[in-house]
Amino acid sequence: MRNKLINRILHLSRPKKRAISVATDFALLSLAIWAAFALRFESVGWLPSERQLWVSSATVVVTLGAFVKLGLYRAVIRYISEHAFLAILIGVAFSSIALIVLGFVFQALVPRSVPVIYGAFAFILVAGTRFAVRAVVRRRGDRSKDGVLIVGAGLKGMQLASALSQGVEYRPAGFISMLDANHKSMIGNLPVYSLEFIDKAIRELDVSRVLLAIEESDPVNRKELMRTLEGLAVPVQTVPSMSELVAGVARINDIRDLEIEDLLGRDPVRPDTATVSQSLYGKSVMVTGAGGSIGSELCRQILRHKPRTLVLFEQSEFSLYSIERELQSINQIEGLNVSLHAVLGSVIHRRRCETVMRAFGIQAVYHAAAYKHVPLVEHNVIEGIQNNVFGTWHTAEAAIAAGVERFVLISTDKAVRPTNVMGASKRMAELVLQGLAQRQSKTVFSMVRFGNVLGSSGSVVPLFRDQIRDGGPITVTHPDIIRYFMTIPEASQLVLQAGSMGQGGEVFVLDMGEPVKIADLARKMIHLMGLDEKSEEHPEGDIEIIYTGLRPGEKLYEELLIGDDPQGTAHPRIMMAREVSLPWSEVDELLSKFSKASQTFDCGYAVELLKxxxxxxxxxxxxxxxVWCNGGQRVESDGGGKVIHLK
Incomplete structure (x- = not known):
């Protein structure tokens, strides 16, 4: 019966709800005045005189008018905040003063203590009823919400708790603090536990998930934190970073799966922003492959260093449209005033590249355009060489001809002792730039080599996440396969850092810490999503990991250095590789041979040239x-315009 009555009231129209609020306040304020007089005269049966009745009625009407003016009746009670205390306090103070003034005007007996007593009663009744109603309504709503435990008892955690309280999906149940001293304290009406007691908190508070809301400035051991969270029986998720909140691209209650850098269990590498900014501020910059994973993040970070001009060079129309729209939005919202230009084109067209560079007076080129997916390049050898080798060569020659000051190649750890065409073609691209660096000194060429980029197109993390959501199994090529990992922002920061440090022909690599076993990464994702691995030992588990075997060109582990004697740089986490290079005459001869192999579609010859x-x-x-394995023909020209087909 009571629930039906509450539901009926909650579903009334706004005018009717306001009328009920006004009527209730009229009754409560009248009660407060009577109680004040009765307490003062120490008589429960006190009745007002005619003048006192007029004063009391006028005071109540004036107070209701003040509440209307203060916007108290526009506030939705179920979402009413502590700021309403101030509005009620001001209204009640005005009401007490009105009682004194009206008593003087009507020449009614109003003892000096009555306005004070009345003000206290009025505040308690008006504020108390509102927050009592809010508590009742929220408690009814909370029964249908999932309880969540918030890891992080700072400003970000409190903002998240407040946002979730206003929502309809989750109910904040408590906090986990990184400081042991905060254990058993309270934030608002929510208990705080230390990380050591997180299992106890989950049991006692009956939560269904854990949300990470750790401040970026907090000194947190990520590896230890991830190890603790992995063992929990509930899924672990996170909320946007502070930079996303400030930029307006996300809200504090946008809950999502764990960030990729959290899965790495290590702190990201921080760049020397002053050095990077000096090399980009006010410059004209071009990014090839601007619509790709690395290229688009490079554009975002370059944009915030306020170059004069940023040219987005991309052959995919949709990718170019998407990144241009995003960057234009950032440019406008943050008032960066960067001149943005979206240019369609392919890096294998040298004249197109040179024309673009001359047209916009390009001073720095970040060459991210490449085919990087190992199996796809293995199955499309000639296209891989065309894009990765000739695309780099033609873009670099265009940069020299256009007078570009700096040219930075985004390379890969697969270029080290490669076992696949993709890695070999990227190492060949490095040799091309090293040869060009020896041939001339006007354009400074440098290369940046790093491991697998988590979150990029083709990355294992989104693949594993989709497989887990589909109920499994997770597919891993080999139980012992390991990889170095870094995030897209880290990779982009390293590229920008190297671009500012290069003197000519260097290969920069990142100290990426310990490599990660892919199977362990898959298990970590299973556990952090609140599930169990299914295996022969645990047949009742949720998600199974199956091993499919190494793919063509894939190896168990990757390396970052060819030699064993890296040289340090000004950045403590960036090294410079000491590696063999070829004179330009040899590189030029090889490129002529590669050109012939490409024209004749001779994959066998192209592979031999890579060796x-x-x-x-x-x-x-x-x-x-x-195509080659399915009877594809080689095609040659006789030089006179005729085409000869050769089997």
Whole structure:
């Protein structure tokens, strides 16, 4: 019966609810005045005189008018905040003064203590009823909400708790503090536990998930934190970073799966922002492959260093449209005033690249355009070489001709002792730039080599996440396969850092810490999503991991250095590789041979050239090009416009 009555009241129209609030306040204020007089005269049966009745009635009407003016009746009671205390306090203070003034005007007996007593009663009744109603309504709503435990008892955690309280999905049940001293304290009406007692908190508070809301400035051991969270029986999720909140691209209650840098269990590498900014501020910059994973993040970070001009060079129309729209929005919201230009084009077209660079007076080029997916390049050998080798060469020659000051190549750890065409083609691209760096000194060439980029297109993390959501199984190629990992922002920061440090021909690598076993990463994702691994030992588990075998060109582990004697740089986490290079005459001769192999679609010859080029290429399988292996023909020209088909 009571629930039905509450539901009926909650579903009334706004005018009717306001009328009930006004009527209730009229009754409560009248009661407060009577109680004040009765307490003063120490008589429960006190009745007002005619003048006192007029004063009391006028005071109540004036107070209601003050509440209307203060906007108290526009506030929705179920969402009323502590700021309403101030409005009620001001209204009640005005009401007490009105009682004194009206008593004087009507020449009624109003003892000096009555306005004070009345003000206290009025505040308690008006404020108390509102917050009591809010508590009742919220408690009814909370029964249908999932309880959550918030890791982080700072400003970000409190903002999250407040936002969730206003929502309809989750109910904040408590906090986990990184400081042991905060254990058993209270924030608002929510208990605080230390990280050591997180299992106890989950049991006692009956929560269904854990949300990370840790301040970026907090000194947190990520590896230890992840190890603790992995063992929990509930899923672990996170909320946006403070930079996303400030930029307005996310809200504090936008709950999502754990960030990729959290899965790494290590602190990200921080760049020397002053040095990077000096190399970009007020400059004209071009990013090739601007719509890709690395290219788009490079554009975001370059934009915030306020270059004069930023040219987005991309062959995919949709990718170019997407990144241009995003950057234009950031540019406008943050008032950066950068001149943005979206240019369609392919890096293998040298004249197009040079024309663009001259048109916009480009001073720095970040070359992120490449085919990087190992199996796809293995199945499309000639296209991989065209894009990765010739695309780099043509763009670099265009940069020299256009007078570009700096040219930075985004390379890969797969270029070190490669076992696949993708890695070998990227190592060949490095040799091309090293040769060009020796041939001339006007354009400074440098290369940045890093490991797998989590979260990029083709990354294992989104793949594993989709497989877990589909109920499994998770597919891993080999139980012992390991990789170095870094996030897209880290990779982009390293590229920008290297671009400011390069003197000509250097290969920069990042000290990426310990490599990660892919199978362990899969298990970590299973556990952090609140599930159990299914195996022979635990057949009742949720998600199974199956091993599919190494793919063509794939190896168990990757390396970042060819040699064993890296040289330090000004940045403590960036090293410079000491590696062999070829004179430009040899590189030029190799490029001529690669050109012939491409024109004739001779995949066998192209693979042999990759070995001959001293790239360290050692394939671990036969040539797997799909067209070549299915009877594709080589095509040659006789030089006179006729085409000869050769089997």
């Amino acid at each position: 001959e080029a001293r790239t360290g290429y050692s394939p671990n399988s036969e040539t797997a090009d799909l």
